[in-house]
Amino acid sequence: MTATIIILGLVASQTCHIVGQVLDVVEMRPVAGAHVLAADAGTTTDESGRFELTLPETPSARLTISHIGYEAKALTATPGPLPRPVLLRPRPIALPEVEVRPGPARPTGTHELSGPAIRRIPGAEKDILRAVQSLPGVSSTGDFFGWLYVRGGTPGENLFLLDGVEMPDPYHYAGLASVFNTALVEEVRLSTGGFGPDRGDRTASVLEVTTRPPRPGRRGRCGVDLTEVEAAAEFGTAGGDGFIAALRHCYLDLLLGRLDLGDGYILPTYTDFQLTARARPAPGLALNAGLLSTRESARAGDSSHWRAPGITLASRGTSGGLKLAWQPSGAARLSFQLSGIDRRQDFEVRDSLGENIRRHWPRNIRAGVLGHLIAAPGWLVEAGGSLASVAYRHESTLPLELLDPMRWGDTCVADIGFRQGDAWARVSRDVLPRLQVSAGARLDARSLDPGAVASPRLQARWQAGASTSLRTAWGIYRQFAAPEHRNADSLALAQPGAARARHLIFGLEQDLPAGITARLDLYDKRLDRLVVVRDGAFTADGTGSARGLELGLTRRQGVITWQGSYAWSRARRSWLHGLEPVPTDGEQPHILNLSGAGRLPGKIDASARLRWSSGAPYTPEVHYYENHCIPGEYNSARYPAYFRLDLRLARRFAIGGHGLDLWLSVLNATNARNVQSWYHDADGTRRAIWMLPRLPMLGLAWEF
Template sequence: MSSTKPLFLLLFLFMFSAVANAQEFGTLRGFVTDSTSSEALAYGNVFIKELGKGASTDSRGYFIIPSIPSNRNFTLIVSYVGYRTKEIQIRISPNKVTQYNIELIPSGVELQTIEKIGEKVFEKNETDISLQRLVIRDLEALPKGVETDIFRSLQYLPGVQSTGDVSARFYVRGGASNQNLVLIDGITLYNPFHALGLFSVVDPDMINNAEFYKGGFSADLGGRLSSVLSINTKDGNKNRMGAKATVSFLTVKALAEGPLPSGSFIMTGRKSYSNQIIKKFLNEQNAPVDFYDFSFKANYSNPDFIQGAKFLINGFFSGDKIINQDPRVEDFDWSNGLFGFKWFQVGDSPLFYELGFSYSSFNGKVIPKSSNVRNRDNKVEDLGIQMDFTYMFENRDEIGVGFHIKELKTELFLENAQAIPINLGKKGTNIVFYSKYKFMQWDRLGLDAGIRYNLSNLSKNPSAFNMEPRVNLTFRINPIISLKGAWGIYKQELTTITNENEVINIFEPWLIVPDYLLPSKSTHYIGGIKFNFSDNFMVDLETYYKKTDDVPMLNQDKTFSTDPDFISTNNESYGAELFSKITLGSVKFTTSYSYSHSYREFNKKRYYPKYDIRHSLNLVLEIDFGYGWSFNSAWVYNSGLPFTQIVGYYDKYYFQNLFGNWYDFDSRKPYSVLGVQNLGRLPQYHRLDFNLSKKLFIYDYNFTVDFSIINVYNRKNIFYFKRDSGERVNMLPILPTLTVKFEI
């Protein structure tokens, strides 16, 4: 506790260091939106020409600039990638908040012109570390494969690993996939994958923007150890009704949107109709997968009702089924559901707040073909309330406070070896208070210090820790070079049951950590340097060290009923990441490289997790030719993944009694003897993909045709060796795909 006292003192000193409003100054705020749909334009630039100061829009398109001299005329310049820059004359009232809402016109309305490519210019003392902001344009500019997919797009970033073509699951800086928090409009999504993990459940047509933290996230985010992916969905077109239909080799989907009285709506639906592509991903194995997802959102904003208020409701549902024809193989069924309500309020002062209610559920089943065997069922129910308040002072400092309340219940029904049904269910309440302060008044220094305090835990272990302090720091040496660093403690009280020896885990049930174990605790250390050589060329280098204690793992050595189901392990990971981006007119080239180490330790034994990749390199080229034509290509290289080698085989015999009066020989394939866990390394992996896209206007209708080739030179990347025969199984071969999108 004593170690956190200096942080408390620092936090409260900053809270009272803000100066009082001067009479001759005022504050500018507003929203930046698309003129054709009124959708928010996230992460755009708002700049006051005469003062040389500005701000960037947040995920809602909202911006605020304090300390502007009043009763004077200024030129406000608003710019956004792919939109025409707009200049307007503004005048700020003294001692008041003046609001200007700005609409930008897309620069690509005429397809005969090459859309202007520019990059987001962040504030000089931006405090977000290890953060990647994404908009839908970023996702569509990457090679699509079968479909645009946000999770697969993340795998082009440094520090994000995957285990190959067959899974959209991602692993961040040595953390397991269950240590990643996925939020849709602030609501937790527990199973974000379709089709054995091949694709994400989030329809990209529903996404407005996303924020992806690889570590060092601030005190308002928590509950996971490694990363946070916060997806913000579209509001829907406020100006006119619209519809869109898309057909690919895998799915058919539709979108509808349009205005409502003082608001708008949007809804999307997607359904699989072919298993041929999935069979390609699974090396021609028959996997009769059927899935769907459905999303909706509506908003209401009426100044005659409540000035500055916006109300949102949203929902999401998805389902997957695997029906195996083999009577000996189990079937699988799992589904997600979530619903949310949010009230976003901008007051007459530089205060804004959000109040939200949410419900999220997950239900997974393993259905045996035998009527005498009980289903294995996993259920998660998550009921939450959020209250977040943010205030900006005239000197640009910010303070944020909030309460998050979560009522969570997990259940796992199964049968033990004696066919006795058991329920590993548990429920609990997590109440969190957080406070953070952003010190932004100096142009060269940015500091975000915060504390996340758990007033109530899901775990009933009396030794569970409650305090999660965090600090982010940036320092600009000169206009080109900036230093950055972050430190923080993170806590997780949920886990999944994952068999480390399986190549693919189809059923990974969620559970609250048992009371006999401590919640997992991870400490992040991050340092880096960023070079902004120009608006079109940047290089970002980060190093990290992450130590994680008390990570639950399934007890593979359990022999007796009194042995625990889970044991605690410790993880350690460290590495360096390089990310560069250069833009030359309509050509953009990005490079990301990762060097990483990760290992897990228990019972004084150490081994590498299956996602430990020493070297990873991604090269992405994007070209906009104009006239509706665009091209993108990506080359991916990874050093070999760890795997457990087969050291021998044996035949299995069944004895009648201890004296072995007679025995029966198992005529099936021999059983394998495995060596030291993950001691071997698979060969290196590399692959080239490309995508060619064409936009068409035909009789006032919009068409987009995408032609893609995955694994252009048909590299035979190894997936795994079969345990029963040692036979090599490869990943995805060369695969051309075609997607057609129709919009009215």
């Protein structure tokens, strides 16, 4: 250890650091992405216009600071902070004439998050699905679950894509965390409704995760915090070829096992390995490959409210994809993608009768093709399709009344194989100078269901002014019933086909002074042909509806950035035939999200996130008789309102040309008492399972 400290001290003594900020001299706002160059090094400014340049030890250095659209500025600086900000003067530049080509109208209700931004969100703890819960239209049911309820939908009605590969179950056990590693993520895009015909077999939302290209050179990263350890390595060329590999392991079971959280808490652990590679073997030809392998296990301690005193789960899965893209000219693109998914789950309950095991293996192999063509000036034609072969195996030896809602019987083995295909087309056109329209349709077919279903969709965008845009979307969205939602004897439903949702959405976006953007979204959804239970069998005659309003304000530029949103919603489903519609599990009529970030003295980055929401609905237990709770009306009661404030401080140190990141997060900083659920003791006394208490999280990462 002594030798290591001496070596680091020698390295640090041979370098110096120059720290400063670049501002626009007219508007006095930060200039992000400005180039700061010296004779032996260079860097760029961040979103707040700040930079830190590491140089060989020198009494002074000549810096050149430049950015497109500004006059370059040269100055002499000494090591340490600059005495004042660097002011750049705007300079209009003449650009060559370019041809503007149409693209699909961006649907209203679309939100983007970058990978680095997700890693900095307080309380998300680098998890994509928890970060997305801060977006308008998204609700959750507690601190321990990352399930997404989007605009009145259920978790199973969301489509998850990783570089275009469908991820049917992107959660670790019970939605505790996602399988996506943010070290490889470039962007996350969530479409909360009104998405185009290229996305199908889901009725609520689409979440697309795009991995980033490798950076030039050889790089590595390793880090550790209170819940997991991670490591990543990457190699890239200047042309964009290379690979990124990342590994992470969670030991949350060790942490929670030492906290006094009460009975019934799940103690999970998981390990993920993710690899992405890119190559450009020829001009106009690109080859991308990806692999994701996950393993997880969890157990629940003894608790009086569990019917079985011990529950364990083990799961492992592998997903991979290969994409070949060819662009023979600027007017046409063609891509082919092959993907495969293999996942196995073991659910084991130990009770006085012995061991009961439930196994579930879905396998999915899919091939797809996508084409883009500029058919004529001002026109964009897109078309695509895919074909999948799915194998599904299910074993059940669980007692029917315990954890088997599928009614396979006390002992059952079922093998299901089916094929699924889709085809879609879309045409986009600038019908007026400021009006863009995209119209398309999708055709889905499944061998388990007779016939095919068509889904028309329409999107439009009108640029009402330089800072005002209006968007609208309408469409029909369908989702086939999963194998576990079918009757075991015939694999059929009383009314075959796919669940159907009709989306109607209006959106307004307005740019305000000081870099603030305001958004307003209104939506109305009508659902039918939902799978429900009638007379002990599954049938597809359920209905539902959802409507809501979402308001958002965002400031992404400046020394302090912030965003806030308010959402009102009402969602109802008729889960049981003949009964009145009831609130959905994730319905929270009022949700308020606030977050902000800035830099404190000492180059410390500070951020905060606050969330308040109405309580989620639940089914009360109205009577207790002979050690059994008698439930009341479904989702007829609500938990108390939810409140949580998360804080985060982070500092980056430059050591010998490398980077050391330290951060401290405080989850539930006010130690609010949020109820996760209720349960009853043997004497009928109701007790609460609480969500997370105040929990500090400390982490560090070394980049080299």
